[in-house]
């Protein structure tokens with residue numbers, strides 16, 4: 001028999017989250033019309049699986065990801081709309097593959113432009129590109145000073161039918177935090193992009209959830225937002241839960257108690273005896289550990305729900321198991337259901353916060369050995 005752990009992916013909740021974001025983009029006084037959404041499905045759709053994401057995000061205008069193989073999976077599954085490759089091509093040979101797949105490449109460096117300049121025209125047609133500007137993230141992107149030269153080079157390549165420039169993008173460093181940084185990046189981007197007449201794309205989830213950011217662009221600008229985490233029902237913000245935006249958790253990680261024990265006051269639980277019972281108590285052992293993707297750093301007190309009752313983790317997370325406090329759950333027995341995060345349990349963001357990380361990491365880290373169920 002297989003271990004009782006599994007991750008349930010809700011296709012309706014993924015779909016609901018996309019609709020919620022599309023609804024937000026219709027916010028007055030300056031709705032994005034029509035709304036253009038790149039649904040970000042990198043890292044196998046933040047751990048939810050590409051197939052479920054494709055089904056749920058059928059109404060998105062495009063998909064954004066990193067991995068060529070995943071992009072081809074999407075094409076083979078019948079996705080005909082644009083696919084944006086967020087890191088573009090890595091070596092010259094990727095360019096022909098991207099053209100053949102009708103993929104759209106982010107061009108973020110002079111080195112990539114040089115690779116394009118070494119290409120010959122191709123009967124597969126030009127490679128669609130979005131040029132990426134670095135406005136302060138200091139990660140990927142051309143500097144604003146390099147933009148005129150880059151545009152000129154791309155114009156030459158466009159005349160040779162090697163590329164077609166589809167838009168200009170940038171990425172925010174702190175859209176979930178410091179407003180000043182975001183406004184500064186916006187200003188720099190606007191100075192470079194206004195008047196070029198190109199579609200633009202600047203907003204990740206955090207910026208998409210703040211209409212003031214995308215509404216600050218000139219009316220009539222074709223603007224593509226790039227939400228990721230919000231689509232999966234987690235929050236990009238420390239202090240604002242996903243539910244406050246009407247988002248629903250798309251992944252629920254569940255398991256069961258595989259052992260229940262009564263321990264004496266002073267008894268230690270698990271490796272290193274990191275938790276010692278202050279009084280006699282019942283402890284449950286859950287079939288879920290760090291080899292399933294549960295964070296090993298989650299300390300005593302991390303929220304977990306057992307038999308429908310919120311309680312806490314105690315002691316160190318092991319490779320295959322973790323221990324929970326059954327004091328508030330006298331009805332718990334071997335086989336009682338446990339929700340590690342998701343519907344009917346703590347939010348993934350609350351678990352992440354307790355473990356000193358972010359929901360993104362937990363969702364992406366769910367291990368391949370955890371079976372996935374898809375709810376339609």
Ligand SMILES: *Cc1c(COP(=O)(O)O)cnc(C)c1O
Pocket residue numbers: 040042086171203204205206226227228229230236
């Ligand atoms: C991952 C990513 C996004 C989505 O970010 P979220 O915070 O998950 O919304 C958007 N744009 C780029 C360039 C990314 O790499």
